[in-house]
Amino acid sequence: MHSAHAHPAACENCTAALQGAFCHQCGQSAHSPVRSFGHAVEEVFESFWHLDGRIFRTLHQLLRPGRLAVAYLAGHRTRYIPPIRLFVILSVLTFFVARLAVHVDAGTFVRQSPKTPEVPSAFRDASTADEVDNIRRALLAPLEQSRQTMPERLRTPIDKAIRKVEKQAERRQRELKKRPPVAAASGDAKVAAPQPKVAPAPGAGNDPVDIGFLPGFVNRWLTGQAETIRLNLPRIRERPQLLVNAFFASVPSALFVLVPLFAVLLKVFYVGSGRLYLEHLVVALYSHAFLCVALLGILLLSMLGGQVATVPGTGAVVGILIAALLLWMPLYLWLMQRRVYGQSLLVTTVKFVALGWLYFTAVTTATVILAIASLARI
Incomplete structure (x- = not known):
């Protein structure tokens, strides 16, 4: 009679004959976590520490401008988290923290300045x-x-x-x-009773959107969005945090458009580098992953500054650290661009400024569009 912890004779995943604790065919462990509580706990901690180690190694290299991108493009990928996974994790985490850190509710400052009754x-x-x-x-x-x-x-x-x-x-x-007096048409005439106000039909609050080069269904959709925004404005005035939450919840989705666009710009500016578009995409992903880390640091410092605001001198220290991060962000990207593509200081600087201006324009446009779209998502 076999014990509860005995290995099966064949792999439960691919049915290959087992010769040890792991299948030589597919790599699955012979231990079944659903048959042994001890193996289940062991698997959880093993996966956690394995992933945790990869995170620390990846972040350590990410904080050194261009080092992680160069290593990944050179084929050293096993020890690090893939760029797309790293970017997704950091972007979601950063903008989740942003929703917690940024507060604009009307009731936030009640104790400091009592609100005037409406x-x-x-x-x-x-x-x-x-x-x-x-x-x-x-x-x-x-x-x-x-x-x-x-x-x-x-x-x-x-x-x-x-x-x-x-x-x-x-x-x-x-x-x-x-107001001028109402003149009667005759001595016996009676002043007409005021007509009751009729509520406007949905979509009638604003003029319909009519942009000539857009198809009709797009104009109708924009008209509906404009009416939704108009109806949401009173709620935003009462609870502006709703707009902040909707905006930060939409940013990760917008980044999935902006990051490939940044890779296209890298491809254009470094057309003679011999690198494929997907290689430029790796650089773009790691660049934005670092920006998420820096922004996360700024948010955490801001939250810390609010907690220790009463301690003398801490506000200045926090402000200096935030300013240092803001200055480090463009410098990091410049250093990363030079290390990855290996061009001279002058050429790298010219391309960095031009690329940065174009991308900043795209990000600003996307931010405005995203803010307007967030008004309709509340």
């Missing part, structure tokens, strides 16, 4: 001076009651709200006084 603009529907006065009293009553129950140092937002209500009431009174 006052509805109800006066525009008032048609007589008496209606304006009634609305003014209805709005002021709860504000004045709240003001009386609050300490003196916390009354400033309430006082601002009271003044705002008074200004709205005065403005509407002036508008009503300037």
Whole structure:
């Protein structure tokens, strides 16, 4: 009778006869993690430490400008994480942290500066001076009651709200006084009752988008997106963090377009280097992987600076470190470009500036498009 830990006679993956702890045909382990808890735990830790070691080796080489790209293009690939996998992991991690680090919610600074209570603009529907006065009293009553129950140092937002209500009431009174009297067609004629307002149909809030060189279905789609953005604007004003989250969630997808574009630019600028497009793509992936690492460092430093802001001197140190990272990013890319392609200082600098300008233009355009698209995704 075989024990629970006995090896099977044949590989469970390819049915080849087993001669040891691993299959010589496909490399699968003879141990089955689903039949032994000990083997399952062993496999988890083995995979973790193996992957962890590759991550450290890869990041160590990545932080040295061009070293990882040169090694990968020279065929030394076993010890390192593949460039596409490294880029995906770092980009997703970086922009996930960005969503946690960047806060623009209206309630974030409540303790530092109390928010002025929102006052509805109800006066525009008032048609007589008496209606304006009634609305003014209805709005002021709860504000004045709240003001009386609050300490003196916390009354400033309430006082601002009271003044705002008074200004709205005065403005509407002036508008009503300037309105010309309605002339009757005859002595017996009655003034027509105001017609009820009809809510606009969906898509009717904005003029339809009509760009001549685009097909009709694209213009209709853009019109729908514009209407969605218009409807989302009130929510963004109340919770601007929604726009930040939507933007950062979309950035990794945009990078999958920008990175191949950067590789195309490298191919054009280094057309005589003899390298294939996929080799330029490897350089582009490692370049953006480093930028993700640098941006991740800036985000973490910003979060740390917020936590230790009360400690004297830490703010200056954090600021210096962030500035150093910002300066290191273009210098790193220049050094990487020179090490990979091996051209002179002058030629590398000219190509770096020209390529950087073109790519910066593309990134800026993509950022604007992405910000607009994020308005429709909330």
